[in-house]
Amino acid sequence: MILPIVAYGADVLRKKALDIEPEYPQLDKLIADMWETMYASNGVGLAAPQVNRNIRLFVMDSAQIFEHQEEDDKGQYPDEPGVKKVFINAHIADFGGDDWSYNEGCLSIPKIREDILRPEEVTIEYLDENFQPHTETFNGITARIIQHEYDHIEGKLFIDYLKPLKKKMLQGKLNDISKGKIKVDYKMVFPK
Template sequence: MIYPIVAYGDPVLKAKAQDIPQDFPDLKKLVENMYDTMYNAHGVGLAAPQIGKSIRLFVIDSAPFEEDEEKKATAVKKAFINPQILKEEGEEWAFEEGCLSIPGVREDVYRPAIVTIRYLDEEWQEHEDVFDGLVARIIQHEYDHIEGILFTDHLSGLKKRLIKGKLTKISKGDVDADYRMKFPVKR
């Protein structure tokens, strides 16, 4: 099942998500659907709040960032359940980020180069891993989503003012995306 992506302005994107209990119904199916939704929208990461579910879950697949086939084979494809970032370290570096919930907006965001994260997989096995580079960035971006933080929250006041009009249009449904979206309820 491919879910519509929740657009900027929906309160679910600004709420801190809740932990997932072990008896959560059909979790493996939800993870599978999230991958399908992410691939359908040509993304490299997707957090549950982006499909309207305020739970601590995100999926990533770094393969689209890899240029050669050898590196694609070692790309990171994982689901992160109830993740907890333990440490962010290394020099902060800029990269132009975008977001499926904010189509058409891309801006440089500075993030630390290395992240240490503890999480559960779909079998409820606990892992503690260290990631760097683009994979660390994808994880940090998706982790922000389950904390109620958007990449635009990392921008300077001036940058936020410059994109305010675009964000308002997105929240009103005045945006072109090549995937289904769900817009905030208009009052």
Template sequence: MKLPIIAYGDPVLKRKAEEIDQDYPNLGELVENMFETMYGAHGVGIAAPQVGLSIRLFVIDADPFADDDEPDLKGFKKVFINAQIVDEEGEKWAFNEGCLSIPDIREDIERHETIHIRYYDENWTLHEESYSGVAARVIQHEYDHIEGKLFTDRIGVLRKALIKSKLDAISKGQVKVDYKMKFPNTKIKKR
């Protein structure tokens, strides 16, 4: 089932998410719904806060980024539960990012080249892994969501001031999207 995506301005997107345990109700169904929601919105990742749940869960499928430069992203589909980035290293590099909760806004965001992360998968198997390049970037973007951060928090004050009216419009539902969204400053759900 496709879930409505929470738009910029909703407090759930700025709250640090809580860890869950294996008894979290209907977790398997939630993971399936998150993937369906992400695919329906043409995304490569989505975090639980983006569907209104302040829990440490996100899913990614970086397959659309698989090409000659990033062949390891072919079939790179993962579930991250209670993730903790243990370390970030390497040069920071800019990449143009967008977000399903902030449609029609894209910005160059600098992030570390490599991350080391500890997380559980959907079968509650513990993983400690390292990722670099675009895989690290997608994970860092979704990880920010469970930490209560948005990519717009990583841009300069001047740049943020320049897009403030667009951000305000999004929170009011004054944006065209081809997926279900829930806007904080209106009672309307849009499709």
């Protein structure tokens, strides 16, 4: 089932999400619905707070970026052909490499894209969908998507990395999003 995506301005996007237990009600269905919602919205990652669940869960599929890449860009990133994973109760252990810029967007903040600096590597501790523990290091586009989605479960948004003047220049667009004055081709829920 495709779930509505919560728009910028909703309280759930600013809360630190909570760890969950294996008994979390209908977790398998929620994960399946999040995959369906992410793909239907042309996203590469989706965090539970974006579908109005205040829990430490996100899904990501960086392979989509590589599948739709121009021929000239192939081989540019070390994580090609990409990674598809579920992250539960994730906690970042470390960052590595240099910061690099990439043009990011967010399903909860539609029609706004900005260049954001993030470290090229991330080491993260998490549980998979079977609640098996993992500690892995990711790099390239995959590391970026993980950091973006991880921010969601920490109550942070990609626009928080912008300089104050740039953010102020976007305030009108952000206000329009929170008021529902925006058209997107996926289901959205706007703050009341």
